[in-house]
Amino acid sequence: xxxxxxxxxxxxxxxxxxxxxxxxxxxxxxxxxxxxxxxxxxxxxxxxxxxxxxxxxxxxxxxxxxxxxxxxxxxxxxxxxxxxxxxxxxxxxxxxxxxxxxxxxxxxxxxxxxxxxxxxxxxxxxxxxxxxxxxxxxxxxxxxxxxxxxxxxxxxxxxxxxxxxxxxxxxxxxxxxxxxxxxxxxxxxxxxxxxxxxxxxxxxxxxxxxxxxxxxxxxxxx
Amino acid sequence: xxxxxxxxxxxxxxxxxxxxxxxxxxxxxxxxxxxxxxxxxxxxxxxxxxxxxxxxxxxxxxxxxxxxxxxxxxxxxxxxxxxxxxxxxxxxxxxxxxxxxxxxxxxxxxxxxxxxxxxxxxxxxxxxxxxxxxxxxxxxxxxxxxxxxxxxxxxxxxxxxxxxxxxxxxxxxxxxxxxxxxxxxxxxxxxxxxxxxxxxxxxxxxxxxxxxxxxxxxxxxxxxxxxxxxxxxxxxxxxxxxxxxxxxxxxxxxxxxxxxxxxxxxxxxxxxxxxxxxxxxxxxxxxxxxxxxxxxxxxxxxxxxxxxxxxxxxxxxx
Numbered sequence: 001x002x003x004x005x006x007x008x009x010x011x012x013x014x015x016x017x018x019x020x021x022x023x024x025x026x027x028x029x030x031x032x033x034x035x036x037x038x039x040x041x042x043x044x045x046x047x048x049x050x051x052x053x054x055x056x057x058x059x060x061x062x063x064x065x066x067x068x069x070x071x072x073x074x075x076x077x078x079x080x081x082x083x084x085x086x087x088x089x090x091x092x093x094x095x096x097x098x099x100x101x102x103x104x105x106x107x108x109x110x111x112x113x114x115x116x117x118x119x120x121x122x123x124x125x126x127x128x129x130x131x132x133x134x135x136x137x138x139x140x141x142x143x144x145x146x147x148x149x150x151x152x153x154x155x156x157x158x159x160x161x162x163x164x165x166x167x168x169x170x171x172x173x174x175x176x177x178x179x180x181x182x183x184x185x186x187x188x189x190x191x192x193x194x195x196x197x198x199x200x201x202x203x204x205x206x207x208x209x210x211x212x213x214x215x216x217x218x219x220x221x222x
Numbered sequence: 223x224x225x226x227x228x229x230x231x232x233x234x235x236x237x238x239x240x241x242x243x244x245x246x247x248x249x250x251x252x253x254x255x256x257x258x259x260x261x262x263x264x265x266x267x268x269x270x271x272x273x274x275x276x277x278x279x280x281x282x283x284x285x286x287x288x289x290x291x292x293x294x295x296x297x298x299x300x301x302x303x304x305x306x307x308x309x310x311x312x313x314x315x316x317x318x319x320x321x322x323x324x325x326x327x328x329x330x331x332x333x334x335x336x337x338x339x340x341x342x343x344x345x346x347x348x349x350x351x352x353x354x355x356x357x358x359x360x361x362x363x364x365x366x367x368x369x370x371x372x373x374x375x376x377x378x379x380x381x382x383x384x385x386x387x388x389x390x391x392x393x394x395x396x397x398x399x400x401x402x403x404x405x406x407x408x409x410x411x412x413x414x415x416x417x418x419x420x421x422x423x424x425x426x427x428x429x430x431x432x433x434x435x436x437x438x439x440x441x442x443x444x445x446x447x448x449x450x451x452x453x454x455x456x457x458x459x460x461x462x463x464x465x466x467x468x469x470x471x472x473x474x475x476x477x478x479x480x481x482x483x484x485x486x487x488x489x490x491x492x493x494x495x496x497x498x499x500x501x502x503x504x505x506x507x508x509x510x511x512x513x514x515x516x517x518x519x520x521x522x523x524x525x526x527x528x529x530x531x532x533x534x535x536x537x538x539x540x
Contacts, residue, residue, distance in 0.1 A: 007397035
């Protein structure tokens with residue numbers, strides 16, 4: 001029976017990884033936000049399941065925060081931003097979708113290799129760590145490959161999903177830490193929102209390559 | 223006596239898959255039509271179609287060679303053998319020692335090779351386009367399929383389907399992430415291989431992006447009947463593989479009695495029915511893809527399968 005409990009936890013963590021790949025793969029902004037919401041909901045399910053497995057009721061609070069804030073509030077506001085900026089029909093240029101996926105696979109392999117030497121723990125903890133690390137790295141990859149500020153924000157939030165997954169998979173994360181992380185992410189989200197709107201006002205676009213012109217080391221800077 | 227019973231059980235499996243293949247196709251067509259608010263053809267229409275085609279004259283192009291004439295039978299034979307080897311209602315049948323996953327992939331590859339040759343044989347441009355696209359899809363889907371085979375083989379310790387099904391049906395393997403990813407990848411591969419909607423449209427001859435129908439456009443009469451029957455069989459083959467690898471409970475074990483076999487047949491048919499209803503639902507909810515997006519679609523199956531193999535290494539060690 002306990003094996004089944006762990007198996008379900010792994011299935012949930014594995015589906016978070018698959019959703020990370022779906023985030024990398026999607027090129028429509030609204031679809032990206034929807035997949036992100038789905039990932040956050042999966043995360044909250046996973047955390048709630050961990051609360052059950054580890055018999056740690058405070059994780060329920062974490063799950064609730066993840067569900068409400070990242071599953072519904074953040075995606076809702078992102079959708080509103082996208083509509084307000086009138087870019088919800090835009091198809092974003094992903095830098096070589098196929099090569100991005102391959103890089104993503106490489107990152108997963110890397111995180112597995114990194115976790116491999118962690119001895120003295122059961123294979124379940126090891127797999128969980130590998131999943132979480134992979135989700136974090138894929139979030140980073142998404143921030144690198146996207147040129148649109150809104151999808152970069154989504155990449156950042158999905159990276160944070162990976163952090164929470166790592167923290168809950170290992171035994172016992174204090175609630176204070178979780179609350180402060182969630183709070184700082186919310187602050188970061190607000191900062192990003194302000195940034196996106198300012199950028200839109202200044203350059204008429206949310207494509208961050210517009211900022212390249214202002215780099216100091218460029219010879220051809222205007 | 224025991225040998226006769228064994229032979230009978232094996233023969234029943236072989237006949238079963240051929241007998242139900244058109245019905246499965248009929249169900250998917252009917253469900254799809256209902257979802258599009260059409261009434262749709264009767265469930266038995268594929269049988270009637272095959273009957274009609276069998277009795278029509280087979281028209282051959284002047285420059286058709288023996289490849290063109292023999293290809294339909296090769297395709298049907300290879301697909302039938304492959305479909306008959308997948309354990310459907312019982313494991314441990316007489317020929318189950320030969321039911322190897324890699325052998326099945328190879329048989330399907332043979333059928334595909336014959337079909338692509340036939341598409342190019344008459345020399346029409348359309349057949350050539352179909353063949354080249356089919357080969358493009360195959361070059362993407364087959365590595366993914368092989369990786370899925372590896373995943374299953376690593377979990378079960380064997381590539382022999384009957385042994386795999388027996389092991390999985392006991393439930394001792396549990397829920398494995400790798401198998402979940404394998405199923406995900408397998409569904410993508412199955413859609414691509416069966417010429418279903420995001421990749422190809424099975425219902426029309428009139429689309430420029432079609433693949434399978436472009437290759438068989440020149441066929442008529444009994445040749446076309448063979449090809450249609452083979453593609454229905456292929457659908458049943460993939461359904462059977464899903465049932466056998468990922469939802470085996472209900473399958474009769476080796477040396478079972480009559481009640482177990484009856485239960486096996488009933489549960490097999492019920493699972494096929496569920497899959498035959500789910501497939502058109504999935505098909506109607508997505509739009510057909512551009513040809514240039516196929517590599518991404520099938521590539522994601524490859525990615526998922528590769529991920530599954532990686533994860534098995536985490537849990538097992540190198």
